[in-house]
Amino acid sequence: MAALTRGTLATVPLFDEPACDHNRTKDLATRKAGCPKPKPGGTAGGCAFDGAMITLVPIADVAHVVHGPIGCAGNSWDGRGSLSSGPTLYRRGFATDIGEQEVVFGGEQRLYDTVVEAARRHHPAAVFVYSTCVTAMIGDDIDAVCAAAATVTEVPIIPVHAPGFAGSKNFGNRLAGAALLEHVIGTVEPAFTTPYDVNLIGEYNIAGELWDVTPVLATLGIRVLASISGDARYAEVAAAHRARATMVVCSRALLSLARGLEDRYGIPWFEGSFYGLRAMADTLRGFAGLLGDDDLAWRANELIAAQEAGVAAALAPYRERLAGARAVLYTGGVKSWSLVSALQDLGVEVVASGATKSTDDDVDKITALLGPDGHVIKDGNPTELLRIVRESQADILIAGGRNQYTALKGRLPFLDVNQERQHAFAGYAGMVELARRLDLALSSPVWEQVRAPAPWDRPATPENTENTENGAS
């Protein structure tokens, strides 16, 4: 833990999370053993550094500097679908690209030079500095470099201690949340506040999803003070402590950030989702409940009724076409049940849903939604997924980009609902888009063509001969 406990981060308890039921229900021995270790040769998924980048890089006016060898930044920069309505600095790649010289003599000077150069060239609102396995192992004092560079540049320089080997992507999300709590949130006061200011945590504006949600919230007078971190600006995140409520969107890993905001600033929070009509209704009522306002609750119910009526008309033709379609859903966390209800709202039968990254609580919800015939997927390797699809006679796999080609190579329709997705599925507008994309995937003319045998695999039947004659005539 040397790399993690260095510096001020030690004040944020990383493994003590009362809001996490993983932690709550474990006996002492299990808790001591910690999170399950990845299996060599049989592991998919990102590292803690990856998770930290996912959580923080969407802050658009920040220069994100990776302190490590080229592998970490070179293979990942500008690779995420988080959109910005303004600055594009977050999409640029900054890496110290350390060499043997730094491995032997230390990379602090090079990091300092890189941060100062990035600040000089781009005038960012802040610079975030990410440690990596190699720079954690060689013992660079990143906190000291950040402090020195902040003095010279007069720009906040934020150290993020999430070297890849520290753990999984989820743990990296949590480490990023700890960095925000420790160094960013509470350092800026908003220009003005309203009684309806809220924070969103774990919403990354993939494919512009946030922009289908904020207008709905605005109708109720709810202002997103800080989005952590889709389409965010540094100053907004830094002012998150003035919000009146926090919603944790689809991310158990960032519960610790929500709880931290509650402990330090007394901001109440709830977990919710923007996917599907039921989830949207719960979310709007959830905000109304926390903001403690009868009028708001009444208006929320009015809005829900109006939006659902509007969407129902747009969904009607899709509901007809999608009725009876069978889907296997393989995604993680809150989406593993919130999407189930969204799909069921469309008349799609969800025959199996993945739960490899879900909590016991999530699994209970999946089981309740799927009913007795539903299958909860525990092991999501491609062979297993294809077997489940085959046995359940599913028509489509709905999953993350990692499984896209698994499905396609099995000649199976596919819809991407994870971070590489190209389409926005959140909110009421997103629900219609989800229906449209499902319909397009299922009804595409390509499936029949690629499933047909090649000429050399077809018997020379009279029927074929007839077709040829027809074609020639």
Add this chain to the structure above:
Amino acid sequence: MARVVPGATGAAFDPLKHSQPLGGALVFLGLARSIPLLHGAQGCTAFAKALLTRHFREPIPLQTTAVTEVSAVLGASDSVIAALDTISERNHPDVIGVLTTGMTEVNGEDLLGVLRTSPYGPAASAAPAAGHPLVIPVSTPDFRGGLSDGWSAALEALVGAVPAVGTAPTRHRQVAVLVGPSLSAVDLDEIAGLVRAFGLDPVLVPDLSGSLDGHLDEAWSPLTTGGTSRSDLLGLTASGAVTVIGATAASAGTALAARSGAGTALTIHDHLSGLEMVDRLVRMLMDHSGASAPEAVRRWRRRLADGLLDSHFVLGGARIALAGEPEQLVAVGSLLYDAGAEIVTAVSPTDAPVLGRAPWEEVVVGDFLDLAERAAAAGAELVVASSHGRDVADRIGAAHLALGFPVYDRLGAQLRATAGYRGSLQLLVDAANCLLDHRSGRRTGPGREHSAARSSTRFEDMRS
């Protein structure tokens, strides 16, 4: 003869460079029933896999030894053996390439020593039994070199695993073709076709045209679904000739010739773009086969010659900025230079001997920041680079030809032709058309009605 100069910053601003393990993994992805294994944290594999998937639009077999902070400190050799056990048991591959990363090189662990005393050591590898993988370790720390260096190292390690022979070549008509990373699937097809046209049998190493060309098989597979077979690989030293196509493969080619019998001919071609370079290969194939060039080869040469004439009106004097891996930079740059284009800047992520042989004046070892600054200063009209280069082209108001790695903003990276008579012609045409599209959009006379609207739009574009 170009001089090689360093870029503007010591660090990487919009990195052009990719890591050594990625280049090494690509070599193993060009072998049949193979899987590369990155020895590092799980993120090393996850990032590489995501990027390769975006580029090839294919499932990418790639595994990790999943080193944690505890095993990084206490020794990660158990993780390697555990990973090899798991992969062998689950997938039964023919070949596993074990590539180190920065973190497993920093802790100073002796990977070769670990493997030597394991069931996956060189004794088992020299004559692998059925069902037992050929395990090839390669040292590829992220903090040294880049993609091309990883490719070279992995290819050298592959050649090192081929049993050396002392006798004269037993397969005179077999030509071992060691290739570099700049060749697409259609390029590799073109090269194999050229060799076959002379009645010779090519063995391409690696052969990404068989594995990652984008083809629909019967079913999904956890291993590569094509590429150089293990038996072809182990029979390389019986070849009558060794030919290197791509400067990145030169060191492996030299090593293979040395391991082969006396009388094995070795020829090295830095690349296969442009009339003169293809002529050299054809001459070699004529000499080795004793056959004359068949009509199909002659026909494509005539077409390339004609294409040079047609395209020189467009490419002549065109200001072109390039960024890419060393071998590709020299291949594409030479082709365009020989059609009369002006290479206003050329940026390579790493240094390599081939850069010095570029026919234009200067090559910068730098990143996309260098490309952007120099291309803007020189008023480049066309940027030839990977998908990351599109932002640069947009910012300076130039056209963009997507070429290199990674290409994720359009389809068909493996269908981009650059090599042979036919591929050279295709690339000339693609580059010229790119420029023609770009120029036609800008040709607005002062008296034209729509000129005001057009120029104001473009001004906005340049500001953003």
